[in-house]
Amino acid sequence: MKGIFITFEGPDGAGKTTQIKMLGQALEKMDKIVIYTREPGGTSISEEIRSLLLNPCNKEMVDRTEALLYAAARAQHVEEIIRPAIRKGYIVLCDRFTDSTIAYQGFGRGIDIDFLRELNEMAVAGVFPDLTLIFDLAPDVGIGRINEKRVGQAGEGKDRIEQENMDFHAKVRCGFREVALSEPQRCKVIDAGRDKETIHSEVIQLVKEVLGL
């Protein structure tokens, strides 16, 4: 039996991680096997690449290096975690995937979108999400949530991408909206400005449809 692959996308602080946890718990109560993973990351090699990408000290990183590192982390993640889990029939919940590359490196950094699509195709080697939930939120609200979250987390300042200016984050939001418009079958936009429970109800509804429940 083939599993289901669901990706969660959106600007920084949109509430993806929160919703993945809530959805995962609900699915586990239905006796489903759930794999939680994230990008960049999910494997030891990809987590090392994540450290390079998000380290705020790496200010000299050029945009092409950034794009290639995200793709490298993804290729490893797909082969070690995502593809085997789908083959085993599990439900894979992934915090960010290929659409983040289009939104951040394409719309945010200005790298050619067609080139990034090809890069993504090489990285995923045929593994595509069954459903993508795009959490749409004004960038100032998202960054505001991150600032609040960091209060009390000793030593954890904003990462290299979070430190970008509001203009960058606004372009990223537009990027996600464009992705959703171009693939309405796969991508469902969720208004992430509402309370957590209301969003969770909508997420469950959409996921049940994909699972045929």
Ligand code: T5A
């Ligand atoms: N990136 C990633 C690229 O540039 N290219 C790529 O190809 C990929 C894969 C990853 C960074 O890398 C970039 C994008 C990112 O900048 P990350 O730390 O994984 O870094 O970044 P995020 O995925 O954005 O993680 P965050 O934790 O910052 O955001 P989330 O997961 O969207 O938000 P969450 O759930 O942690 O919530 C943030 C705060 O808001 C509260 C939560 O309690 C929490 O405190 N919250 C709400 N508050 C009010 N109302 C709600 N509905 C709320 N939902 C959550």
